[in-house]
Amino acid sequence: MNVALLGATGRTGVLVLDELLMRGHAVRALVRSEGRITPGAAITTVVGDSRDRDTLSELVGGVEAVMSALGPRARDESLHRDTAKALVASMHDAGVRRFVGVSGMGIDVPGDQRSLSAKVAASLVKLVGGAVSRDKQLEYEVFSASDLDWTLARPPRLADGEETGRLEHDARRSTRSTKIRRADLATFLVDVAEQGLYLRQAPFVATARR
Numbered sequence: 001m002n003v004a005l006l007g008a009t010g011r012t013g014v015l016v017l018d019e020l021l022m023r024g025h026a027v028r029a030l031v032r033s034e035g036r037i038t039p040g041a042a043i044t045t046v047v048g049d050s051r052d053r054d055t056l057s058e059l060v061g062g063v064e065a066v067m068s069a070l071g072p073r074a075r076d077e078s079l080h081r082d083t084a085k086a087l088v089a090s091m092h093d094a095g096v097r098r099f100v101g102v103s104g105m106g107i108d109v110p111g112d113q114r115s116l117s118a119k120v121a122a123s124l125v126k127l128v129g130g131a132v133s134r135d136k137q138l139e140y141e142v143f144s145a146s147d148l149d150w151t152l153a154r155p156p157r158l159a160d161g162e163e164t165g166r167l168e169h170d171a172r173r174s175t176r177s178t179k180i181r182r183a184d185l186a187t188f189l190v191d192v193a194e195q196g197l198y199l200r201q202a203p204f205v206a207t208a209r210r
């Protein structure tokens, strides 16, 4: 596949990029400045901001799927919703339907079946996350109102470390585990994009306990 990737320089994004390249996909990566990623045979870069329509049009033109591991580096309380609005419009113009991105377990989706502990954890995420958490909820509203084939993964706390290969995920039921390795999340996201899983859904996903 030809894949456009947002957040490719981030801690999860770099792992998504590696996974895509390892599986033989061609990637067009969004970077905020030249030199952050070295272009190669299977990788090209587009320089710009994720909220900029012209940048996104250049990024998504001719790709089969758009993936994102975008996240606010500083206090940027509308990054996700502003990017989602610009991205939906750019993808629509370019005729690209598939989007796979990272949300968080704090967002609410109709039909959710959370355990009591997951309900408490989600309330805490909303309390501590404040405006950023609200921004992710609004991002979800933008994608769900679109006609795209979107998937927004809802991981709990992200952790670094080796890939475990132990994933639990479900469209409605909260996970038992309360964390996920970024490497496991990267594999999950690429699986979802490759296999067309969880269309127009926001699956909970975590690294399963032993």
Ligand SMILES: NC(=O)c1ccc[n+]([C@@H]2O[C@H](COP(=O)([O-])OP(=O)(O)OC[C@H]3O[C@@H](n4cnc5c(N)ncnc54)[C@H](OP(=O)(O)O)[C@@H]3O)[C@@H](O)[C@H]2O)c1
Residues within 6 Å of the ligand: 006, 007, 008, 009, 010, 011, 012, 013, 030, 031, 032, 033, 048, 049, 050, 051, 069, 070, 071, 072, 073, 079, 102, 103, 104, 105, 155, 156, 157, 158, 159, 182
């Ligand atoms: N931390 C957690 O426990 C947790 C839990 C659940 C979900 N999440 C979510 O998981 C996602 C990935 O997290 P992470 O820690 O891997 O992210 P990260 O390391 O903070 O990376 C964020 C990425 O977004 C890019 N970015 C930020 N603003 C941008 C803009 N205006 N234009 C273009 N690119 C921009 C950054 O580019 P630069 O390199 O140029 O800054 C970087 O590539 C985030 O959405 C986060 O909210 C996190």
